[in-house]
Amino acid sequence: MNHVTTAPPPRRLRADAARNQQRIIAAARELFADRGLEVTLDDVAERAGVGVGTVYRRFANKQELILEVFDAMVTELAAAVELALHHPDPWQGLVELFDYSCRHMAINRGFGEVVLEMHDSMDRFTCMKERVRPGMQAVIRRAKESGALQPDIEAGDFFAMVNMVDAVAGFARPVNTEVWQRYMALVLNGVRGDGVPRMISAQPPLTDDEVELAKAAMCNSRKR
Secondary structure, eight states, X not given: OOOOOOOOOOOOOOHHHHHHHHHHHHHHHHHHHHHGGGOOHHHHHHHHTSOXXXXXXXXXXXXXXXXXXXXXXXXXXXXXXXXXHTOSSHHHHHHHHHHHHHHHHHHOXXXXXXXXXXXXXXXXXXXXXXXXXXXXHHHHHHHHHTTSBOTTOOHHHHHHHHHHHHHHXXXXXXXXXXXXXXXXXXXXXXXXXXXXXXXXOXXXXXXXXXXXXXXXXXXXXXXX
């Protein structure tokens, strides 16, 4: 007679351990956003207000913490995709999702680095993408079917457009943290259907002085 054995379910963390883990993840997200992936687990422990040993008990190395942060980011993005998919106005749903994605990238210096880091764990990266891709495709398809979005736009274009806006945000970040909103509106105006009113951006373009300062900041960053 064959006996089927099953692995025991993972033990639930004690309440205090669970709180510490959430504090660690929140601290890591803040630090990754501010400083990118150069931070250490010691930095995370200090920001979280816990001992270094507490961090190392929960995460053996920084890669494990990066994966945990990435999972949380993807979960939130998946929720934003669901909201967009069920918005009564297909175009507005797309706009709000695009705004969410661009805003998240613009204020979070480390997100792009986290995504690159995830390529070392391709199976998990692919799994995370597949959580978002079907909903994203549905948001795009719904906007096209309503006539609000140009018919040749695909889900891959959405990610490319977000990265275009993020490139401007990264360039301008040392001098102007909000100007990315102007370029988000320009991009969306470029792909909207003919019957959709143009978006108006309250953000003026970068001044000549801001452009020069941003260029100088970029050069200094490359020299480090």
